[in-house]
Amino acid sequence: VVSWNAxxxxxxxxxxxxxxVELFAQMQREQVEPNSVTFLGAFNAIASISALEMARxxxxxxxxxxxxxxxxxxxSIIDMYGKCGSIEDACRVFNGMPTRNVISWNAxxxxxxxxxxxxxxxxxxxxxxxxxxNPSVVTFVNVLTACASIRCLEEGKHIHEHxxxxxxxxxxxxxxxLVDMYSKCGDxxxxxxxxxxxxxxxxxxxxxxxxxxxxSGEEKTAIKLYLQMLEKHVKPDSVxxxxxxxxxxxxxSLEEGRRVHQKAINFGCESEPFVGSGLIHMYSKCGSIEDACxxxxxxxxxxxVIWTSMLDGYAMHGLGKEALCLFEQMCKEDLPMS
RNA sequence: CUCCCAUUGAC
Numbered sequence: 001v002v003s004w005n006a007x008x009x010x011x012x013x014x015x016x017x018x019x020x021v022e023l024f025a026q027m028q029r030e031q032v033e034p035n036s037v038t039f040l041g042a043f044n045a046i047a048s049i050s051a052l053e054m055a056r057x058x059x060x061x062x063x064x065x066x067x068x069x070x071x072x073x074x075x076s077i078i079d080m081y082g083k084c085g086s087i088e089d090a091c092r093v094f095n096g097m098p099t100r101n102v103i104s105w106n107a108x109x110x111x112x113x114x115x116x117x118x119x120x121x122x123x124x125x126x127x128x129x130x131x132x133x134n135p136s137v138v139t140f141v142n143v144l145t146a147c148a149s150i151r152c153l154e155e156g157k158h159i160h161e162h163x164x165x166x167x168x169x170x171x172x173x174x175x176x177x178l179v180d181m182y183s184k185c186g187d188x189x190x191x192x193x194x195x196x197x198x199x200x201x202x203x204x205x206x207x208x209x210x211x212x213x214x215x216s217g218e219e220k221t222a223i224k225l226y227l228q229m230l231e232k233h234v235k236p237d238s239v240x241x242x243x244x245x246x247x248x249x250x251x252x253s254l255e256e257g258r259r260v261h262q263k264a265i266n267f268g269c270e271s272e273p274f275v276g277s278g279l280i281h282m283y284s285k286c287g288s289i290e291d292a293c294x295x296x297x298x299x300x301x302x303x304x305v306i307w308t309s310m311l312d313g314y315a316m317h318g319l320g321k322e323a324l325c326l327f328e329q330m331c332k333e334d335l336p337m338s
Numbered sequence: 339c340u341c342c343c344a345u346u347g348a349c
Contacts (some may be wrong), residue, residue, distance in 0.1 A: 003339085077341090101341095158342095208343085211345065240345090241346085243347095246346080281347070307348085309347080311348085
């Protein structure tokens with residue numbers, strides 16, 4: 001059973017949730033009894049592919065088995081239901097737990113977040129405080145993300161206070177969340193104050209700050225920051241490029257856009273789906289439908305956003321025939337069209 | 339073998 005478990009967890013940790021689920025099924029066909037670690041792996045796998053029906057099925061299976069449902073398993077079930085989009089199921093498990101720890105609360109708050117229920121997430125945090133459960137770093141990360149998602153600066157500042165009172169140091173993890181929260185809430189000055197005080201911001205923190213400016217109409221500042229990031233030899237990733245390409249699109253700066261494209265190639269990010277659609281959109285907005293088309297053709301796996309970016313590009317450039325032709329092709333693909 | 343966590347794309 002330990003070998004099966006190791007394999008299942010291995011697949012889950014390498015983004016092969018489907019494979020992990022298949023292994024879990026195969027293991028039982030071969031009459032190996034799952035233990036609690038097996039179920040943890042299975043729940044993680046199901047969560048990663050967001051398979052609600054299977055979540056319920058395996059949850060039932062656990063209850064009918066000999067395996068004792070402890071806090072750890074309960075937490076992982078809450079997490080799984082949250083990630084499968086069923087806050088009701090998560091809530092039922094959470095409410096039915098005989099004992100909870102901080103991870104139970106974190107998983108439940110995280111579930112609300114994933115289901116786009118930021119207000120409920122913050123309400124649960126409040127309840128957690130009332131019940132005198134000590135928040136952990138993950139708690140703060142979750143509630144700051146909740147504030148960012150509902151753009152609630154007041155509550156965000158309040159939680160910032162809690163972070164300071166709790167004595168946690170301003171590391172990249174917490175700092176990144178604060179930068180993101182302040183930027184999304186429109187308070188770029190406070191976001192930058194935190195950013196500049198950080199001693200060694202990692203790529204995520206830079207990205208949050210760059211995206212913050214890019215989305216607030218301060219595209220030039222976003223690009224400037226991106227260039228600073230390169231100077232400081234912080235390695236950009238696909239998130240960086242998507243954010244900067246967006247800034248270039250908004251100000252229709254073809255020259256800058258081309259330079260960013262070149263850097264994306266240098267760092268091996270050019271065929272990431274988000275970067276691909278960002279490039280197509282950028283070239284189209286900057287007036288070069290030819291470049292947009294070339295990027296589109298170079299992409300192997302095209303998702304719905306990439307197709308739509310290209311389609312929109314043709315339409316915006318008055319290329320009706322090309323747009324319709326693309327649409328025909330698009331219909332032959334297996335895409336979730338809206 | 340062992341549960342929770344931040345930053346990015348089109349219409």
